[in-house]
Amino acid sequence: MIRIENISKTYQKGTQTVSALCEVSMDIPAASFYALVGRSGSGKSTMLQMIGGLDRPTSGHVWVELSKRQNLATLSRNDLAIYRRRHVGFIFQAFNLLPTLTVLENILVPVVPEKKQWREKHTFAIELLRRFELKERAGHLPAELSGGEQQRVAIARALINDPDVILADEPTGELDSQTAAVIEGLFKRLNSEGKTIILATHDLGLARHAAKLVHLEDGKIVRMERNSIATTRSKDAP
């Protein structure tokens, strides 16, 4: 469960103060599928950053109830890093893979600092490669992969620590419609396995898979709606 309480975020841009989020509140239950939708600059990426502990709100609280209840707004930098490592998987539009590392190495990047579980995680990474049909690509560099393959590698990397929450910022933005459909299917599958999925997108085609749509405009939530099609599908799922 994630509870966002009156968060605001302002940035200093030269002499100007830019408000990216303005007193936003919402609850995101565990194992739910949310889509934050809105135009560019509406605050959806900032919202993802707050939930993912990449940044702190200027005011307000972000409560997460995982192994224990904690307020991300007051965690230390180290604790935020641990939170990101153990509980959150990030997926970006531009994939953000490390270009000099192979596919397998990229998937293992989040677990490098935790040497104790290395063997176990290595086995899991091989399992993820198999699951995402990337086993033949394990030794390739990102530049040698297609966009869809790179995004699958990014999803595998996000899953290596078996996180509770997957945050995806425009994950199909650089993919063709056919590849995007594959990635959308992966998100649905992960959600059905119990992962909380939160997408930020302006693509309503992708957002239709979410159970709840949160519309943002100028840093404020203007509308929240249940997605009846996705809910029905979710209920029908085996």
Added chain:
Amino acid sequence: MDTLYIKLRPDADPQRIESLLKERLGNDLTITTSSHLLTQAVGFDVLQKSVTKAFGLIVVLMVLLLVTKSSAAAVHERTREIGILKTVGWKDSEVRRLLLTEHSLQGLMAGIGGFLLGTGVAWIYAQTAMIKLPETLNKYPACAGTSAPLAVVNVRLAFAPDLLLAGLALSVVISLAAAAVAAKRASSLSPSEALRQL
């Protein structure tokens, strides 16, 4: 006559002979004894070492400045990579450790490379160079049938393990010192800040 060579008996005191000659012939002459030659040679040696040390220090400072500049540029170019590492949960200290380890290894490799290059150049120099000693160190009787034996000295290449270790340690220390500031700055960058620069 402008030069007179005097060979003394082994038990003779050169300083006494020097003062006797000055008494007899006056002060309008230059007397050079073997001890003077030794003093001159030692003087050359001390001067040479001091100059070498001064040049060495200047080189170390210049290298430190250059490596600091290039390290800062190299770390700055990796802002994207650092942002990704922090996003996936690396702590500041883990990013810093990674950067410093990489830079110390680069320093070590550069040190080994420098040693090999320097040894190669020194070997070529030793094979080809002959040092002509100053005339004052090679006083030899004009009547002598042969030239002064020390007129030309061949350079010998000597391997100094302690110098090698010191050189390698210095290259690692310079790399670490140069990267320390850049690594600290990069590791303290917030992930969202780094992501904005992607």
